[in-house]
Amino acid sequence: MTTSTTPAPVPFTARDFEARRARVVAAAAEAGLGGVLVAPGPDLVWLTGYRPTAITERLTLLVLTSDREPALLVPTLERPDAEAAEGTSSLDILDWPDGADPYRVAGTLLPSEGEFGVSDSAWALHLLGLQDQAPKSRYRALTRSLPMLRAVKDANELGRLAAAGAAADRTYTEVIRLRFAGRRETEVAADLAALLREFGHEQVDFTVVGSGPNGANPHHEAGERVIRPGDAVVLDFGGLMYGYGSDTTRTVCVGVPTPQVQRVHDIVRGAQQAAFEAVRPGVACQEIDRVARAFIAEAGYGERFIHRTGHGIGVTTHEPPYMVEGEEQPLVPGMCFSIEPGVYLTGRFGVRIEDIVTVTDEGGRRFNNTDHALQIVE
Known part of the structure; x- marks a missing residue:
């Protein structure tokens, strides 16, 4: 039980998260990136409101590019939690079952080549898997490519x-x-x-x-x-x-x-x-x-x-x-x-x-x- 006297803030809406994602796509294009790939971590929470209950070796990936609607790839067993998050209602959510190759699914969401910004928390395991699917792709950490992404607060x-x-x-x-x-x-x-x-x-x-x-x-x-x-x-x-x-x-x-x-x-x-x-x-x-x-x-x-x-x-x-x-x-x-x-x-x-x-x-x-x-x- 908290003794805080500060009233709870107004919840972020689906429209807030959509605006953030649109801002990221525009910033990525201006920086010369083909898109942004977001793994579990603070960037994913800020862009979707979704915080996976456990960060594991199973691939979870938000894909933001200018040529398609934003997509969120999640393990099948975590899809209900992803759908319940406040900022995912307008996302194209795809899932992959245990035993399947998640990188093959992720590969269908990405252009075959290009340079992408990747959230700092992405596992090397997952980047290497994506590179296998798109060997001509390249990656830049978001802190370096879009350092001011979350810097200006509303x-x-x-x-x-x-x-x-x-x-x-x-x-x-x-x-x-x-x-x-x-x-x-x-x-x-x-x-x-x-x-x-x-x-x-x-x-x-x-x-x-x-x-x-x-x-x-x-x-x-x-x-x-x-x-x-x-x-x-x-x-x-x-x-x-x-x-x-x-x-x-x-x-x-x-x-x-x-x-x-x-x-x-x-x-x-x-x-x-x-x-x-x-x-x-x-x-x-x-x-x-x-x-x-x-x-x-x-x-x-x-x-x-x-x-x-x-x-x-x-x-x-x-x-x-x-x-x-x-x-x-x-x-x-x-x-x-x-x-x-x-x-x-x-x-x-x-x-x-x-x-x-x-x-x-x-x-x-x-x-x-x-x-x-x-x-x-x-």
Whole structure:
């Protein structure tokens, strides 16, 4: 039973999924692709609402080309589930029974040659099977060929991301009321997971709790270390709510921080704010990274900022666009991504502050709004 006070969003309709598929076909043609092949994973969910109960060696494939109606190929035993999904009513659904050759069926849906975009989650087993049927075909990963496919969110998607962000904020507000000192990182991580679910998340993807020297590892898995007075503790957590992601980070201190912890936190806080203020339509993604990195470098900790400034978020918690040097894609209203600079001092502590942000016509809007100040916990 959830205690979320956020009303459930309006369900996506069959027309929403049809519009997405049409958008993909048009984008594929503009990119010089003969079509798009979508395997089970986030792209399939976004395009059809269908999430197979189990991803196995059995071929499931959505085929989108400009010369025929969209088709979904599924194992016979999974056809009822595919037909029940909210976005498949206008699809041509074909099935194949165990013992049959699914690639022969798939081959009838594809031109004999051409270049196709393929969802990143496709198995090599299936691509090789398709190549046997169409040896002149070639494949490009969707992240490279159509990187902005899901990047710009509509109003319904933005509402879901905002709800997920608000639930993550409530989680942080509650967890800092609990005791940290004398407890293991895994215990605090369990609190975070329970609170995310309590406030409406149907899926918890990660609960990073990096105390003391463990905080210097950006992707530290919560372990058995006992949190001590004086520790800086990095809390990075998120998951899916209404099918869309949350991801936020705050760094807290158990008791009074040392001058160095406070200084580093102030630097990271300033970098995060500067990067947020740089968000506006038309600015290249890499510029957000440059602003945050320049702020930290000027303070003398440039070599201690060891990851990109941000990543896109939507039906997965990491997806394009990425706020990183070399990403020249301009920001567009409706894009959603993290801004999460950090400083990591090996063997001592780390500090990271992260919000999910969306681009508006005027600039940026945060989906995480808890205080950025260094919170003192017990």
